[in-house]
Amino acid sequence: MKHAVDVHVGKRIRHRRWVSGTTQQQLAEQVGIKFQQIQKYETGMNRVSASRLWDIAHALNVDIAFFFEGLNEDSMPADLNGMPSDIMTxxxxxxxxxxxxxxxxxxxxxxxxxxxxxxxxx
CATH class of the missing domain: 1.20.5 (Single alpha-helices involved in coiled-coils or other helix-helix interfaces)
Known part of the structure; x- marks a missing residue:
C-alpha cells in the first residue's frame, strides 16, 4: 500500500524533473539507477531512501526540503476557483x-x- 508521504515526495520529484526538462532516463543515469525505478518513485510505489533522495536532489539542483514542501494538509488549498488541489500533478x-x-x-x-x-x- 502506498504511503501518503511517499506519494507526495514522488510527485515533487516528477514536478521538479518536469520543470527542469529532465527525462526519467536522464535522471536515472545521473543517480545510477534504471528509469523504471524513477517511475516507481514518482508514483509512490517505491519509497525513496534517504541516500537516493540526496542523489536526486543533487541531480535536480534542489534542497532535500523541496520534496517535502506542501506536505502538511492544512497548508494545501482544497480548490482555488476550479484549479486542481494539487497543481503539481x-x-x-x-x-x-x-x-x-x-x-x-x-x-x-x-x-x-x-x-x-x-x-x-x-
Whole structure:
C-alpha cells in the first residue's frame, strides 16, 4: 500500500524533473539507477531512501526540503476557483509553466498582466 508521504515526495520529484526538462532516463543515469525505478518513485510505489533522495536532489539542483514542501494538509488549498488541489500533478499546468519561463522577462511580464486582466474579466 502506498504511503501518503511517499506519494507526495514522488510527485515533487516528477514536478521538479518536469520543470527542469529532465527525462526519467536522464535522471536515472545521473543517480545510477534504471528509469523504471524513477517511475516507481514518482508514483509512490517505491519509497525513496534517504541516500537516493540526496542523489536526486543533487541531480535536480534542489534542497532535500523541496520534496517535502506542501506536505502538511492544512497548508494545501482544497480548490482555488476550479484549479486542481494539487497543481503539481497537472501536466498541462506544468507545461504552461515551463513555456512561460522560456519567454523573455519583459514579454513574460506583459503576458502575466494580460492573464490577470482576462481572469478578472471572466
Amino acid at each position: 497537472d501536466k498541462e499546468a506544468l507545461e504552461l509553466l515551463r513555456s512561460y519561463y522560456s519567454i523573455p522577462e519583459d514579454q513574460r511580464r506583459r503576458l502575466f498582466d494580460l492573464a490577470r486582466v482576462l481572469s478578472d474579466a471572466a
